[in-house]
Amino acid sequence: MKILIYYFSATGNTKMLADEYKRTFETYGHEVTLRELSGCTPPVVSDIDAFDRIGIGYPIHAFNAPRIILKLCKALPKRDRRAAPKNVFVLKTSGEPVRMSDVSALKMPGMIRRRGYNVINEYQYVMPYNIIFRHTDEQAFRMWETAKKLVKVDISEILQDRRSLPRKMFMGGFLAWILRIEHWGAKILGRGFKTNSDCVNCGLCVRACPANNIKVKKNGKLKFGWHCMICMRCVFKCPKNAIVPGILKNWKVNGDYTFACPEQPSPPTKHDDYCKTAYDRYYAQAEEKINSEK
Ligand SMILES: Cc1cc2nc3c(=O)[nH]c(=O)nc-3n(C[C@H](O)[C@H](O)[C@H](O)COP(=O)(O)O)c2cc1C
Incomplete structure (x- = not known):
């Protein structure tokens, strides 16, 4: 089977997941093409009929x-109405195991059904890179190990064309619809991004910004324009931690995880109790799903 996966990733979680999907599909003998979305212009999608599944x-x-x-x-190019719809799977990464995130793809199935595509699988993975706080190494390790096990199970569902969609949530959908204001609010919030005196003008943020929103002024200082998606990639990538994201200044977590199993337990952090019940529920549900496939 030939599989095409489009993905956008700001801080690396979705990229890690897309790479894991590629690796796992390939171990089953399938061919996978990954296409990372970058830039604020619509992606050109022309050769989609050459693929059996789209992610x-x-x-x-x-x-x-x-x-x-x-x-x-x-x-996405409109497909011939007489042809069977092409099956699409959606991979979502989130920072918190909040049930309401299930509704994030609400608009998408309807949009693409009209074009001849059918979303039959939607999966959400709670991932370590987070813009609110840094997890302990143990938590990051556990999260990624859980995600990798889930990928195997989810891929087996995709390959068997087994439908797996989240439950509909009316109130959640309504709230998400209101919060879609973020698409426009981001443009305004992004104007408030600044650099502090630690900036060494390395240009990494300029090159990394997926919306081409950061320009270098004549005096060498950076100017943040009106196209921000508040994806936080600039903040996350800055090696000097020099970008201050306006009123979101508390939303910045730099630094990579090693994802190696820590030898010593990490000292407790003040975030250990954050969403603890929700994380426990996420791990329990993941375990149940993984075990049921064995
Ligand atoms: C502007 C913004 C809004 C976010 N909103 C949510 C959210 O509503 N729910 C959630 O679980 N995570 C939220 N997150 C966290 C991201 O979904 C999470 O860190 C994601 O895995 C990042 O993927 P990436 O590293 O591929 O960019 C948000 C992150 C950003 C930057």
């Missing part, structure tokens, strides 16, 4: 899919 991966932003993903959906 779309994204980070959940304010309980919604980022703007760039909706642009991708609009750019």
Whole structure:
């Protein structure tokens, strides 16, 4: 089978997941093409008929899919009405195991059904990179190990065309619809991004910004324009931790995880209790799903 996966990733979670999907599909003998979405222009999607399955991966932003993903959906070529719809699987990464994030793909199935595509699988993975706080190494390790095990189970469902969609949530859907204001609010919030005196003008943020929103002024200082998606990639990638994201200044977590099993337990952090019940529920449900496939 030939599989095409489009994904957008700001801080690396969705990229890690897309790479894991590729690796796992390939171990079953399938051919996978990954296409990372970058830039604020709609992606050009022309050769889609050459693929048997399409995957779309994204980070959940304010309980919604980022703007760039909706642009991708609009750019999908219309397929012949007489042909059977092409099956699509959606991969969502989130920072918190909140049930409401289930609704983030709400708009997408309808948008792409009209073009001849059918979303039959939607999976959400709670991932370690997080813009609110840093997890302990143990928590990051556990999260990624759980995600990798889930990928195996989910891929087996995809290959068997087994439908797996989250339950509909009316109130959640309504709230997510309101929060879609983030798509426009991001443009305003992004104007408030600044650099502090630690900036060494390395240009990494300029090159990393998926919306081409950061320009270098004549005096060498950076100017943040009106196209921000508040994906936080610039903040996350800055080696000097020099970008201050305006009123979101408490939302910055730099630094990679090693994802190796820590030899010593980490000292407790003040975030250990954050969403503890929700994390425990996520792990319990994941375990149940993984074990049921064995
Ligand atoms: C602007 C913004 C909004 C976010 N909103 C949510 C959210 O509503 N629910 C959630 O669980 N995570 C949320 N997150 C966290 C991301 O979904 C999570 O860190 C994701 O895995 C990042 O993927 P990436 O590293 O591929 O960009 C948000 C992150 C950003 C930057």
